[in-house]
Amino acid sequence: MTEHAIKLNNLTKKFGDFTAVDNLSLHVEEGEIFGFLGPNGAGKSTTIRMLCTLAQPTSGSALVSGYDLVEDSAKVRKEIGLVAEKMIMYDTLTAAENLRFFGKLYDMPKEKIELRIDELLELVDMQEWKNTQINKFSTGMKQRINVIRALLPEPKILFMDEPTLGLDPQTTFSIREIIRNINNNGVTVILTTHAMTEAEALSDRVAIIDHGKIAALDTPENLKNMLVNSDITIFTMKIMNLSSKLIEQLKTLKIVTAIAQQDDHHIKISATGKDALNQIIDKIRLEGGDIFSIVNSNESTLEDVFLTVTGKEMRDQATEKPAPVQHGHAPKARVR
Ligand SMILES: Nc1ncnc2c1ncn2[C@@H]1O[C@H](COP(=O)(O)OP(=O)(O)OP(=O)(O)O)[C@@H](O)[C@H]1O
Ligand SMILES: [Mg+2]
Numbered sequence: 001m002t003e004h005a006i007k008l009n010n011l012t013k014k015f016g017d018f019t020a021v022d023n024l025s026l027h028v029e030e031g032e033i034f035g036f037l038g039p040n041g042a043g044k045s046t047t048i049r050m051l052c053t054l055a056q057p058t059s060g061s062a063l064v065s066g067y068d069l070v071e072d073s074a075k076v077r078k079e080i081g082l083v084a085e086k087m088i089m090y091d092t093l094t095a096a097e098n099l100r101f102f103g104k105l106y107d108m109p110k111e112k113i114e115l116r117i118d119e120l121l122e123l124v125d126m127q128e129w130k131n132t133q134i135n136k137f138s139t140g141m142k143q144r145i146n147v148i149r150a151l152l153p154e155p156k157i158l159f160m161d162e163p164t165l166g167l168d169p170q171t172t173f174s175i176r177e178i179i180r181n182i183n184n185n186g187v188t189v190i191l192t193t194h195a196m197t198e199a200e201a202l203s204d205r206v207a208i209i210d211h212g213k214i215a216a217l218d219t220p221e222n223l224k225n226m227l228v229n230s231d232i233t234i235f236t237m238k239i240m241n242l243s244s245k246l247i248e249q250l251k252t253l254k255i256v257t258a259i260a261q262q263d264d265h266h267i268k269i270s271a272t273g274k275d276a277l278n279q280i281i282d283k284i285r286l287e288g289g290d291i292f293s294i295v296n297s298n299e300s301t302l303e304d305v306f307l308t309v310t311g312k313e314m315r316d317q318a319t320e321k322p323a324p325v326q327h328g329h330a331p332k333a334r335v336r
Pocket of ligand 2: 044045046085161
């Protein structure tokens with residue numbers, strides 16, 4: 001019995017001169033759902049790959065279930081399951097055939113595999129599809145099989161790299177329910193996402209990472225309260241003649257901590273102090289800006305936290321919008 005499911009100690013990964021994961025130190029408690037939240041390229045997948053022994057750390061170390069990643073990698077592998085970024089599935093095989101194939105890879109005894117397949121199909125409500133070919137499935141159904149594939153050998157820790165990416169809202173909802181069920185069965189879950197709502201809905205604690213570093217780490221609740229209890233205000237402005245020059249001018253104000261441009265007319269500003277709004281309005285007028293509206297939200301979101309701690313907006317907002325549903329097939333993964 002170990003105290004922490006996972007413990008990272010200055011875990012670092014470099015690709016040449018580029019540091020993808022930069023001295024990450026954190027721990028994940030047993031039984032937790034831990035969210036890794038960050039924009040494209042933040043280093044989420046690289047961290048997961050190291051923790052799953054698929055990539056070697058450049059420096060630093062980590063313990064998974066008490067075993068060292070590098071020295072005890074075989075033992076680490078016995079403790080974990082991975083739902084990777086890309087689905088791995090044979091289209092011409094049935095659900096059960098796919099699961100059997102992977103069960104054999106995991107070196108599980110035959111009878112155990114059959115028992116486990118039935119158990120897991122029930123967990124994701126797919127019993128009636130057991131002997132149907134995967135290519136007849138919707139993306140959501142495939143993802144359910146993809147998820148339980150990782151659970152076959154009964155891992156204590158499950159890594160999920162963007163488990164709902166590209167799924168429509170309804171399917172996303174059902175996958176989240178499944179993640180909760182898995183966790184309720186005692187499995188520690190580490191999940192990466194760049195969807196704020198996902199991190200918020202599922203995680204006991206969230207690490208916001210950017211450029212391979214932790215920008216903030218706490219419960220979603222505490223992260224949001226961090227702003228409520230500070231003198232930071234965040235508001236969205238619609239400016240008819242918004243220009244990059246105007247944004248640069250606003251950034252020169254001392255009270256402005258971050259500005260994110262949302263579209264041709266909207267900016268989101270994070271600023272400190274009681275007089276912040278007045279100063280900003282004065283500045284915009286001085287620069288000839290035409291303010292159409294100002295919305296001051298008194299309920300802060302994880303997105304606001306991200307803006308405040310990193311000074312910028314999550315770069316990939318597209319995935320927060322519901323994906324179009326086309327005959328049960330979700331769009332392909334995003335392009336970087
Ligand atoms: N094998 C590699 N060789 C060189 N650079 C890499 C390699 N793998 C990842 N990187 C770089 O490391 C950085 C972190 O990548 P990573 O895939 O971990 O990001 P991520 O947070 O998972 O992003 P996303 O949200 O797009 O999945 C990126 O800049 C990426 O281009
Ligand atoms: Mg990734």
